[in-house]
Amino acid sequence: MAWVVAKRAAAASSSSAMKSVSAAAAIWMRSYAKVALGTDIVSAAPNVSLQKARTWDEGVSSKFSTTPLNHIFKDKKVVIFGLPGAYTGVCSNKHVPGYKENIDKFKAKGIDSVICVAVNDPYTLNAWAEKLQANNAIEFYGDFDGSFHKSLDLVTDLSSALLGTRSKRWSAYVVDGKVKALNVEEAPSDVKVSGADTILGQI
Amino acid sequence: MAWVVAKRAAAASSSSAMKSVSAAAAIWMRSYAKVALGTDIVSAAPNVSLQKARTWDEGVSSKFSTTPLNHIFKDKKVVIFGLPGAYTGVCSNKHVPGYKENIDKFKAKGIDSVICVAVNDPYTLNAWAEKLQANNAIEFYGDFDGSFHKSLDLVTDLSSALLGTRSKRWSAYVVDGKVKALNVEEAPSDVKVSGADTILGQI
Numbered sequence: 001m002a003w004v005v006a007k008r009a010a011a012a013s014s015s016s017a018m019k020s021v022s023a024a025a026a027i028w029m030r031s032y033a034k035v036a037l038g039t040d041i042v043s044a045a046p047n048v049s050l051q052k053a054r055t056w057d058e059g060v061s062s063k064f065s066t067t068p069l070n071h072i073f074k075d076k077k078v079v080i081f082g083l084p085g086a087y088t089g090v091c092s093n094k095h096v097p098g099y100k101e102n103i104d105k106f107k108a109k110g111i112d113s114v115i116c117v118a119v120n121d122p123y124t125l126n127a128w129a130e131k132l133q134a135n136n137a138i139e140f141y142g143d144f145d146g147s148f149h150k151s152l153d154l155v156t157d158l159s160s161a162l163l164g165t166r167s168k169r170w171s172a173y174v175v176d177g178k179v180k181a182l183n184v185e186e187a188p189s190d191v192k193v194s195g196a197d198t199i200l201g202q203i
Numbered sequence: 204m205a206w207v208v209a210k211r212a213a214a215a216s217s218s219s220a221m222k223s224v225s226a227a228a229a230i231w232m233r234s235y236a237k238v239a240l241g242t243d244i245v246s247a248a249p250n251v252s253l254q255k256a257r258t259w260d261e262g263v264s265s266k267f268s269t270t271p272l273n274h275i276f277k278d279k280k281v282v283i284f285g286l287p288g289a290y291t292g293v294c295s296n297k298h299v300p301g302y303k304e305n306i307d308k309f310k311a312k313g314i315d316s317v318i319c320v321a322v323n324d325p326y327t328l329n330a331w332a333e334k335l336q337a338n339n340a341i342e343f344y345g346d347f348d349g350s351f352h353k354s355l356d357l358v359t360d361l362s363s364a365l366l367g368t369r370s371k372r373w374s375a376y377v378v379d380g381k382v383k384a385l386n387v388e389e390a391p392s393d394v395k396v397s398g399a400d401t402i403l404g405q406i
Binding site for chain 2: 059092126
């Protein structure tokens, strides 16, 4: 809902977040090749790791370890969704709760992991996941430098919303690293195609 | 304390955060000129704005407004401190609480604003400030793209701690935009010179 308000506010503003989003979406359409049905995510993002959400103290204890994509996807059925950021509107109110509420349906379909990823550091992402009480159902991974989303051409400039370079809103069903279903929203305000209900029908 | 642990962990790790910090500190020593005693912060960071910490919905309502430095510093006595990030160790456990607990002493010395700034988006910073119960005493401002800290040569690469480009840990006493006292830690694990006690003695 808040993103809908954002869209209205943006309509009245020449330097709006939504105009940036539209421009970024147009760019993305021209560079669609990086991720599509059949893409092997591990190969498409070589040498890229994600960072498991955790507290700062856990980060220190782990010596700031990261998780190679291979460990996340190999021999697994994964549902992964990306979103613009912790502590933003639709992400908090709709996108994450939809996956959390349907976790039993995903498990019943044989999904090994439901993963949320965002261009945030893993400590911020962990605090947000705890606040949403979603960290038991969903695995959260940070992409603090955006390298994962950049490799897949899934970044967008949300500087006009005071966020900087972030992830588009998207979801994918991935089997042993291969993309079997992919849904990318045209605007980050939308949860038209990237919500839990849609991808449940694609598994 | 957690950063002390980080330092120990880093000592045993070839790709440690602390080594990056040391390297960055060395670079900083060579480029000290941008901010020093007497610097006019508003002139040193032209066309730079900060983003008042707020919820996403407040961000939408404000049309994602930003605050020019002139509004923050002009005709005011300001104590400002910067830190590596929301939801990290020393920042949460020591740096912010020190300023919060001494807010009455700052006010008694005629300080108009005590400001915390970090390379975070304003929504994340707001959630963290609320968690620390510090947002009534201290004003929090995000520097989401790091442009404020870059202008003042106060950034450091904390990618090894999974944070990316962030602020050094620092504090300053600023009167009508002019820096009257400046304290920059050599390592972000330290609160040797940038804490509330030190700057209280410099006002």
